[in-house]
Amino acid sequence: MSAISPLQTSGLEGPGSVPAGATASAKPPSLLLRVLRRPIGAAALIVFVGIIVACAAAPLLAPDGPYASSLLAELQGPSVHHLLGTDELGRDILSRLLYGGRPTLLAAAEATAIAIFLGTILGVVSGYRRGLTDRVVSLWADLLLTMPVLVVLIVVVSVYPSSLYPAMLPLGLMLSAAPIRVLRSVTLAVREDLYIDAARVNGLTHRQIMIRHVLPRIRGPIVVQATLVGAVSVLMASGLAFLGFGVQVPAPSWGSMVAEAASEYQQQSWFLVPTGGAIALTVLSLGLLGDVLRDAVAEQWTGVAPRRRPRVKSAGNAGSIAAGSAEAAPGVTLSVRDLRVTAPAANGTDLVLVDGISFDLSAGRTLAIVGESGCGKSVTARAILGVAPAGGRISGSARFDGRELVGASESQLRAVRGRRIGFIGQDPLTALDPTQTTGSALAEVVRAYSGCRAAAARGRALELLARVRLENPERIAGLYPHQISGGMAQRVTIARALAGDPEIIVADEPTTALDVTVQADILALLVSLQLSSGIAILLITHDWGVVAGMADEVLVMYAGQAVERTAAERIFDHPQHPYTDLLLRANPQRAPAGSALPSIRGTVPEPADWPVGCRFAGRCPLAQDDCQAAPIPMLAVEGGHESRCIHADQLQAVR
């Protein structure tokens, strides 16, 4: 499973934020349905559309005409005859609100349309073309932001006093600054995507690319900007009317009604509630609608429905382990039994991501966990450190040096995590803080672990950098992560993992992002650390070459389960599970050049689709009816070799 991507606030979800292998059978529901599915979205949409429809249909809905006054019923509160009461001339407030919403909302719509139209065109063009265009447009947006909005508007309404609409033109223009800047920055990001390159290779013009590729991609931010600008426009249009501009008494408008209510405040304070409330309700529903729309638009591509994230917690292991489950053998540093990790699915049920993993790791040894993406390798590694996916639960047992890590408190875990079990991830550059020099980042970690003084921590940081064979540690310590190469950065993360003098290092694909020559150096470094200090390594990898060099023991994972476990020498020559066998043979190094490679048909199924019986049966050439009947247990083959296959004896025949 890939790491959880950080939520992006712009409403633009990166294309890579989907876990590998994400599939869904059904067509995604329409945008409207996705908005309505969220309670807040449904409420906001109903309120907003309700207000618009009611105002548009004012002649049909309003109980009275906008000017019908009854001098006998002035400034009344709500009653059966006048649901929202009457104003100072005895006119029905509800009727006037409905009629008064028309000029207000129409004016706001005019300003919004102008702002979004200009904002989209200028933002997209400047983000896409960059260079001089971008500089000119950005300058223009800055200029707009410096304009005194109210002064400009008052000048315009003084020239055209009879209507709000002329003033909406400059308002839309000035409000376009925010959409220009936001849409420019999202376009800058989208422009780097490879499908833009593919479109250029296909000979699309820049205009076609902007229309076909950029616009649909940034629909979310455009919609969000529209709702924000819309809300501001409603406020501005009402504000102008409140000040008496652009309306002709006695014609109703929301702003002028608030002004009337304000002047009658002493006699009837209720008058303010419906008039101010109409404006507040419209603005609020627009704002909420914008939030929900942004999420709903992103969901279409990412398939991730947002949900509340419960605090990550580990379930206690009480009852989940059979009594008398194997105690760790002597000399074993880490003993994992029946480790399970679950995470909540979109429909509220719990998905099992890791299903009953068991292994032992002894000092100075390396256990490699191998498998394709989506099989639960990384989830397993993180679970040992007490880190579960969002909202997930860890159960089972992981005993380290006599203490139980599963269900341990956060403070107990902190005493182990990093200090006694170090972690190295795949991407060293995202693992390091770009704002800190490598030396100060390391010293900070050292101080957190040992509580020593700053000078001592700095000395220890230099020692660590020397220990990971960085030449000239003092120079490296003064550099920021972006100033060093990927290989150097990975050495710095190894130094950080060593800061607490750990007994175990969990290395999750530590060389996948590196060049082969750098990989060779990093692997040699890990082995040398192991030889000199007896560190145990839990290595997550999908590269058989790395397994061959590093591993003493191999655990092959498929669809959340261990399917095979044995010594490294045996796995290459005598795989006892068809998955391992096919994975080994899919490596082009083992096949004659140009021949068809044995490949595994299909892909790893999603956790929700894991079958009851053998999980590999759907892709397995040896599968028979009995494979799918019931769960297959791990079966002992010989010499401690275990396999989750009941037809492993036929493997040799097929080869």
Place this chain on the structure above:
Amino acid sequence: MNGTEAQPVASPPAAKLAPLLEVRNLVVSFHQGRHVFQALSSVSLQVMPGETLALVGESGAGKSTLGRAVLGLVPVSAGAIVFDGADITNAGHRRRVELARRMQAVFQDPYSSLNPARTVGSALSEPLLVQRRPRAEIGQRVAAMLERVGLPEDSADRYPRQFSGGQRQRIAIARALMISPDLVICDEALSALDLSVQAQIINLLVDLRRELALAYLFIAHDLDVVRHLADRVVVLHRGVVVETGTAAQVCGEPTETYTKELIAAAPVPDPRQERRRLVARASKLVEPE
């Protein structure tokens, strides 16, 4: 693809044939503030019709830059790019539209190479829309191509997010082959894939090459894949060609030191041999300096 459209099987590249793609003394420089960084310094290579030429090297060697320069995605500082006898070094837009019919690309990241906001069908029809083919033909072609790369029929109406990485790479390959190009530039097209999926895609690329007489400019860093797939190999190092030869020569008996290092660094899936090599390297580090 249906059988009637299949083109004759590619014959092995003969010396007499004119190269399909020729890159002569190509220089590409990038300006980073006041610094000028030369990504490619005078690189020359040739791709014959129906040939698979692999371009290998480590990150920063300039291999992707070369592919992008050929595709017109980065400006060329000096040198020439010749496609089928015509100079395309700084081809204008109209020329690029013509070239798109003969030269296509498959990129590394199957997530970023498909627009998440557009359906698969719309991604596949794009190359044909630019060439102004009739709608009916486009629809048929999309269906045929999806079937050829092994995707379900209903894929055209679905969004990229509903597909796995391997399936997305199939979609990207299908998009590149929609207008039957002569040359496909594969820029690290396999490196984001799992081993079993990588094998599927390698097989697909090999089959398509045979059926459609395609030439590949195959940009990669994995020498095992290159040895398996390529006819000839060009090794790039810091923007310079260090070695050229047949795949068997370069991967089996390299002559240049850099190529030897590159091959020696790649781990082999044999625990006895690989463990011995790694421990030997590691023990050099353990000894006190």
